[in-house]
Amino acid sequence: MKPRIRKPLHSLTPDDFDAFPRWTYADDEEGEPGQDECTVRPLGQTEHPSPLQQVHVQAVFFFPNGRVRLGMLTLHAGDDVAGHQPSLYAAGEWVNFYWGAREPAGPALKESSKRLRAVAKDPYPVRYVSSLCEADGRPLAYGELHGFYWLVDWRTGELRVLA
Numbered sequence: 001m002k003p004r005i006r007k008p009l010h011s012l013t014p015d016d017f018d019a020f021p022r023w024t025y026a027d028d029e030e031g032e033p034g035q036d037e038c039t040v041r042p043l044g045q046t047e048h049p050s051p052l053q054q055v056h057v058q059a060v061f062f063f064p065n066g067r068v069r070l071g072m073l074t075l076h077a078g079d080d081v082a083g084h085q086p087s088l089y090a091a092g093e094w095v096n097f098y099w100g101a102r103e104p105a106g107p108a109l110k111e112s113s114k115r116l117r118a119v120a121k122d123p124y125p126v127r128y129v130s131s132l133c134e135a136d137g138r139p140l141a142y143g144e145l146h147g148f149y150w151l152v153d154w155r156t157g158e159l160r161v162l163a
Contacts, residue, residue, distance in 0.1 A: 009038045009056065014070040014089050016042075017058035021132055024055050051076060057140065058131040061088050063120040071095075073130060073141055081149045082159060084141055086128050090115040097126075097145050104148040104162050112148065124163055 006026055007016070016023070020042030027037065040056065049055050059073040071088035078084070081098050088095045095112045104112075116123040124147060130140040147163035 004041070006039050006041050009040050010094060012040065012056070012072065014058065017070070017072065017131070022049075022055050022057055024049055024053055049076065059086060059128045059141075060131060061086070062127045062129075063123055064125065065120040065122075067119050069119060071128070073128065075130070075140055079141070080159070081143060081145065082151060082157070084128075084143055086143065086145065088116075088126075090119060097148055099148060099150040101151045101154065103150050103160075109148065109162075 005020070009023075009025075012023065022043040023040040024043050025037070026039045026041040043049060043055065054077050055075045056072050057075060059071045061069045061071050063069070069088050069090055071086060071094075073084040073086045075084075085096070085098045087097065093111075093115065095115050116126075124145065126145040127143070128145065129142040132140050134140065147161040149159050149161050152158045152160050
């Protein structure tokens with residue numbers, strides 16, 4: 001019997017997506033030791049997630065200077081930055097473009113900006129596309145980033161951006 005693979009979402013790496021292209025929350029296992037609401041597991045090739053089940057997939061990020069980096073994004077949570085929650089893998093760490101309901105600030109913002117500027121002096125716009133495609137070749141998700149985003153008003157869905 002194969003051991004079950006479970007990891008915290010923030011500890012996934014591009015290598016994990018090479019091994020398993022789709023990951024989902026192991027929310028039915030939250031009570032198990034060492035697991036919480038951020039624990040993910042790979043989806044098998046024959047597993048079909050429900051339309052409401054969030055799935056994390058590998059993404060490719062394109063910078064204006066021609067450089068390319070790997071990262072991840074979320075499917076089934078909406079078709080904007082808040083739904084895709086794009087994250088870029090740079091210098092061994094994740095750079096999150098969506099910060100939820102908190103305004104990007106402080107040392108974490110400075111470090112994220114530094115990682116982006118190490119890839120491109122003028123990083124915006126950053127374009128992203130999912131590595132997985134529909135049967136007809138269309139990407140499952142794509143978008144364009146102009147900075148770091150946060151949700152100002154959850155009632156209206158208003159997003160703000162800080163470049």
